[in-house]
Amino acid sequence: MSIQVQALTKIYGTQKAVDGISFTAQPGKVLGFLGPNGAGKSTTMKILTCFIPQTSGQASVCGFDVVTQPLQVTQHIGYLPESNPQYLDMYVKESLMFIANIHRLHNPAKRIAEVIEQTGLGPEQHKQIGQLSKGYRQRVGLAQAIIHDPQVLILDEPTSGLDPNQLVGIRQLIRELGRTKTIILSTHIMQEVEAVCDQVIVINKGKIVADDSLTGLMGQNQNKSLEDIFIQLTNAIIG
Amino acid sequence: MVAYITIGVFLLVLGLFLWVFPESSILDYGYAALDSLFGTAPYLFMFLIPAITMRSLAEERKEGTFELLATRPLTDWQIILGKYLACLVLVLFALLPTLVYYYSVHTLGNPQGNIDTGAVIGSYIGLFLLGGAFVAIGIFASAITNNQIIAFTVAVFLSFFAFSGLGSLSSLLSFQNYALQDFGINEHYQSISRGVLDTRDLFYFLSFISIFLMMTKIILGGRKW
Numbered sequence: 001m002s003i004q005v006q007a008l009t010k011i012y013g014t015q016k017a018v019d020g021i022s023f024t025a026q027p028g029k030v031l032g033f034l035g036p037n038g039a040g041k042s043t044t045m046k047i048l049t050c051f052i053p054q055t056s057g058q059a060s061v062c063g064f065d066v067v068t069q070p071l072q073v074t075q076h077i078g079y080l081p082e083s084n085p086q087y088l089d090m091y092v093k094e095s096l097m098f099i100a101n102i103h104r105l106h107n108p109a110k111r112i113a114e115v116i117e118q119t120g121l122g123p124e125q126h127k128q129i130g131q132l133s134k135g136y137r138q139r140v141g142l143a144q145a146i147i148h149d150p151q152v153l154i155l156d157e158p159t160s161g162l163d164p165n166q167l168v169g170i171r172q173l174i175r176e177l178g179r180t181k182t183i184i185l186s187t188h189i190m191q192e193v194e195a196v197c198d199q200v201i202v203i204n205k206g207k208i209v210a211d212d213s214l215t216g217l218m219g220q221n222q223n224k225s226l227e228d229i230f231i232q233l234t235n236a237i238i239g
Numbered sequence: 240m241v242a243y244i245t246i247g248v249f250l251l252v253l254g255l256f257l258w259v260f261p262e263s264s265i266l267d268y269g270y271a272a273l274d275s276l277f278g279t280a281p282y283l284f285m286f287l288i289p290a291i292t293m294r295s296l297a298e299e300r301k302e303g304t305f306e307l308l309a310t311r312p313l314t315d316w317q318i319i320l321g322k323y324l325a326c327l328v329l330v331l332f333a334l335l336p337t338l339v340y341y342y343s344v345h346t347l348g349n350p351q352g353n354i355d356t357g358a359v360i361g362s363y364i365g366l367f368l369l370g371g372a373f374v375a376i377g378i379f380a381s382a383i384t385n386n387q388i389i390a391f392t393v394a395v396f397l398s399f400f401a402f403s404g405l406g407s408l409s410s411l412l413s414f415q416n417y418a419l420q421d422f423g424i425n426e427h428y429q430s431i432s433r434g435v436l437d438t439r440d441l442f443y444f445l446s447f448i449s450i451f452l453m454m455t456k457i458i459l460g461g462r463k464w
Contacts, residue, residue: 081310085304102311
């Protein structure tokens with residue numbers, strides 16, 4: 001298991017953002033993390049990437065605990081945050097070199113050329129990040145996430161802001177990466193889940209309401225679209 | 240960009256004080272010494288160093304790029320020391336061109352070369368340590384807020400208070416027994432400026448810097464934002 005989460009809870013003040021969730025993720029599979037806004041998806045991802053500490057429970061990545069071994073965890077994780085923060089006055093290659101140097105890569109120039117090719121940044125690679133459109137900035141974020149060839153990828157809404165052509169390319173890239181790596185991605189686009197995910201976790205108000213393979217989830221709810229299943233699961237109390 | 244302008248303004252103002260304004264001009268003073276340089280520089284540092292440091296952590300937090308750093312295999316200490324050393328190098332670059340003034344005074348002296356070189360070296364070391372202390376204050380101020388203006392204002396106040404505020408307080412009648420001035424930067428700065436590098440002064444500056452960097456670490460480690 002490359003990601004193991006056990007009874008994870010995060011409390012902000014009086015609000016329970018994540019409420020005792022447990023799940024695992026394996027290599028070679030893309031795990032879709034679904035749920036309404038504010039359900040606790042991003043919080044879980046921030047805990048897994050050692051950005052914020054949990055209130056209780058355990059989480060480990062590649063066997064390393066996120067609280068006690070953060071350096072090992074962050075070495076094995078590639079993370080694309082939801083807001084995709086970037087140093088806007090850096091040039092594309094400069095920012096990739098910066099990240100490559102943090103990871104002490106041996107041949108950074110070669111690896112940078114590879115990820116630029118993989119993410120389709122080629123035509124924009126000589127620009128400043130501040131000059132790029134949202135879709136290309138998103139690719140820079142993705143390139144930074146994969147540059148050190150991590151075993152685990154955590155992508156928080158990786159396809160937001162992309163046009164339909166870019167969507168296809170990036171989804172294909174995620175699928176390819178997902179053959180060997182463990183990927184957790186969050187999204188609000190149900191077609192995307194159908195296109196790239198093997199396993200689906202639906203989270204609502206900090207609790208897991210469904211954890212199944214994509215085919216299993218579809219099988220249980222025959223004749224229903226994934227959208228209907230999502231609404232049924234996360235709106236249960238009102239409906 | 241901010242750094243170039245700050246260094247430029249520092250050199251311009253210092254040049255005006257040293258060579259143009261009559262009250263502090265070396266030429267009017269008539270002695271071959273750099274006293275007015277080392278008397279003026281701390282007050283310029285008090286405003287200019289916070290201008291250099293105010294962005295360092297406050298902007299990272301505001302723009303969210305701190306998440307980019309914190310989720311990489313870096314310790315908080317690496318991030319803090321990286322910021323600290325980057326700002327300290329800028330301070331060093333601001334000081335380097337003023338060596339020209341030493342050469343000027345050295346040449347203008349009568350007889351030529353009539354300047355207390357030992358005291359100048361001591362004063363430069365003192366000024367650099369003082370800059371190091373102000374940078375530590377500035378980094379700390381930048382960590383407690385995500386607003387650059389607040390970071391600047393807090394850093395200016397703390398720098399002023401640490402430099403001369405404590406000394407002034409110690410002259411209050413009710414504080415006279417507590418030797419408050421020993422905690423102020425000015426006392427130790429003056430001591431080093433005399434050209435005697437006392438380990439107690441060195442220890443004072445190093446502990447001062449460590450304390451502020453440790454407080455920065457505590458604030459960053461909390462991630463309460």
